[in-house]
Amino acid sequence: MIQMFSVSKTYxxxxxxxxxxxxxxxxxxxxxxxxxSGSGKSTLIRILFGAEKPTSGEVIVNRIRLTQPGxxxxxxxxxxxxxxxPDFKLLRDRNVGENLAFALEVTGHPLKEIKEKVSEIxxxxxxxxxxxxxxxxxxxxxxxxVTIARALVKDPSLILAxxxxxxxxxxxxxxxxxIFTEFHQRGTTIVVxxxxxxxxxxxxxxxxxxxxxxxxxxxxxxxxxxxxECSLS
Amino acid sequence: MLSFLGYAMRRALRNMKGNLFPNLTTIAxxxxxxxxxxxxxxxxxxxxxxxxxxxxxxxxxxxxKRGVSLSEVESILAQIRKLDGVETVNYISPFDAMAFMxxxxxxxxxxxxxxxxxxxxxxxEIRLKKDYWGQTKIGEVISYLKQVSQxxxxxxxxxxxxxxxxxVHLVRLxxxxxxxxxxxxxxxxxxxxxxxxxASRKEEIEAMQMMGAHPAFIQIPFYMEGLIQGLLGxxxxxxxxxxxxxxxxxxxxxxxxxxxxxIPILFLPWETITWVLLGGVILSLFGSFVASMRFLRYSR
Numbered sequence: 001m002i003q004m005f006s007v008s009k010t011y012x013x014x015x016x017x018x019x020x021x022x023x024x025x026x027x028x029x030x031x032x033x034x035x036x037s038g039s040g041k042s043t044l045i046r047i048l049f050g051a052e053k054p055t056s057g058e059v060i061v062n063r064i065r066l067t068q069p070g071x072x073x074x075x076x077x078x079x080x081x082x083x084x085x086p087d088f089k090l091l092r093d094r095n096v097g098e099n100l101a102f103a104l105e106v107t108g109h110p111l112k113e114i115k116e117k118v119s120e121i122x123x124x125x126x127x128x129x130x131x132x133x134x135x136x137x138x139x140x141x142x143x144x145x146v147t148i149a150r151a152l153v154k155d156p157s158l159i160l161a162x163x164x165x166x167x168x169x170x171x172x173x174x175x176x177x178x179i180f181t182e183f184h185q186r187g188t189t190i191v192v193x194x195x196x197x198x199x200x201x202x203x204x205x206x207x208x209x210x211x212x213x214x215x216x217x218x219x220x221x222x223x224x225x226x227x228x229e230c231s232l233s
Numbered sequence: 234m235l236s237f238l239g240y241a242m243r244r245a246l247r248n249m250k251g252n253l254f255p256n257l258t259t260i261a262x263x264x265x266x267x268x269x270x271x272x273x274x275x276x277x278x279x280x281x282x283x284x285x286x287x288x289x290x291x292x293x294x295x296x297x298k299r300g301v302s303l304s305e306v307e308s309i310l311a312q313i314r315k316l317d318g319v320e321t322v323n324y325i326s327p328f329d330a331m332a333f334m335x336x337x338x339x340x341x342x343x344x345x346x347x348x349x350x351x352x353x354x355x356x357x358e359i360r361l362k363k364d365y366w367g368q369t370k371i372g373e374v375i376s377y378l379k380q381v382s383q384x385x386x387x388x389x390x391x392x393x394x395x396x397x398x399x400x401v402h403l404v405r406l407x408x409x410x411x412x413x414x415x416x417x418x419x420x421x422x423x424x425x426x427x428x429x430x431x432a433s434r435k436e437e438i439e440a441m442q443m444m445g446a447h448p449a450f451i452q453i454p455f456y457m458e459g460l461i462q463g464l465l466g467x468x469x470x471x472x473x474x475x476x477x478x479x480x481x482x483x484x485x486x487x488x489x490x491x492x493x494x495x496i497p498i499l500f501l502p503w504e505t506i507t508w509v510l511l512g513g514v515i516l517s518l519f520g521s522f523v524a525s526m527r528f529l530r531y532s533r
Binding site for chain 2: 077
């Protein structure tokens with residue numbers, strides 16, 4: 001599903017986030033990208049959904065070569081993705097249900113399907129009663145859940161989640177991870193970028209890629225994640 | 234496809250409602266710009282049709298001295314008919330001239346009461362073939378007429394028509410120069426208004442891009458907004474011009490009745506109206522295209 005070869009990213013202010021990064025995520029895999037704040041997790045996710053270009057290297061997602069010169073079909077890539085970004089990007093002038101319906105409308109889903117899908121995902125994420133409520137009336141945690149629901153309502157084949165549970169309580173984090181697992185069991189590829197090692201430890205069966213010092217390393221076990229954490233601190 | 238166009242139209246109207254003042258200002262500016270342009274078109278159109286009528290009526294009038302006998306007139310007419318380029322020759326007796334004046338004055342013909350036809354000079358109306366309307370050719374006919382001793386005065390409007398023709402060309406030139414500037418202004422204004430709309434819908438556009446909406450899905454509502462602005466602006470221009478035209482016809486025509494001698498003031502023909510409407514739409518669409526190219530692309 002995802003292939004990255006010798007990918008480097010240096011910002012115009014000459015800060016190199018990572019260099020010569022190689023990464024492969026197979027279809028249907030559930031992967032955590034772990035690293036401290038500033039390690040490049042968000043940049044990596046943004047490169048994967050085409051919001052940023054790498055400085056060098058090759059990036060292929062779902063057989064689409066993002067680094068192809070003149071590549072313009074970012075929308076094709078994003079249509080099959082569910083993107084969860086830390087800045088939510090919710091529409092404040094619409095209610096919860098409308099925000100979710102909007103994601104389906106703009107990607108050409110038939111109207112009769114939209115209502116059903118919206119109700120289903122809101123029920124799963126525990127916001128069924130808030131469907132008609134304004135986004136502004138929700139707490140930050142609830143807004144994050146709406147963002148997650150919006151990404152999932154499209155039934156994507158790849159979920160890219162950047163700190164999806166950063167402001168959720170333990171109970172809600174567990175619920176979100178259950179939903180992710182449900183999608184994963186249906187064959188969805190999931191990439192979760194997080195600095196929450198507890199979250200990773202609660203899901204020991206998933207592969208962990210650790211970003212540190214501009215390099216990526218594979219953590220074989222949760223113990224190794226702990227040791228990486230120790231060495232960084 | 235139809236449901237998408239309906240959706241795009243609803244979004245365009247919602248965008249316009251959300252930015253009502255900038256949109257109304259844009260429509261007004263498009264309207265005023267096209268009104269100025271189409272006003273020049275109307276003036277040029279009427280001047281051209283007036284020129285055409287005058288050209289059709291173009292003739293040389295030779296006034297005869299009083300007392301010329303009919304046999305002399307017959308001989309002069311025969312000589313003129315032989316001249317190269319002469320199409321028709323008509324003798325207008327003082328009685329014919331009086332009848333003509335009465336007809337032209339209509340209800341005011343009482344003014345002629347007490348005037349004897351004999352005071353009007355007999356004349357000869359000479360119509361030349363169209364190819365002979367040039368200064369040189371007319372000159373040849375005039376120089377012959379000047380040699381005829383029974384002719385007292387010769388009148389012809391050729392110089393006047395040429396001057397008027399230059400005036401028409403000047404109006405047309407001004408129309409296109411001014412039009413060009415106004416049209417560039419329309420593109421600039423529409424593009425800037427749409428930038429405001431785009432800025433106010435930034436959140437929505439970013440969300441759409443994040444979810445992978447097709448670029449056309451994002452752009453078409455903005456094109457529709459431009460299209461509506463152009464159509465309303467152009468419609469407003471034509472509507473205002475028609476009102477202005479009605480006012481002119483109602484107020485100025487009676488004052489000019491004698492001068493323009495029953496020549497009607499015309500409104501723009503349907504083809505020109507269609508071009509103005511189409512022009513407004515095309516320019517506004519171009520303006521929205523410029524704005525969307527700059528601000529609605531998936532940026533990386």
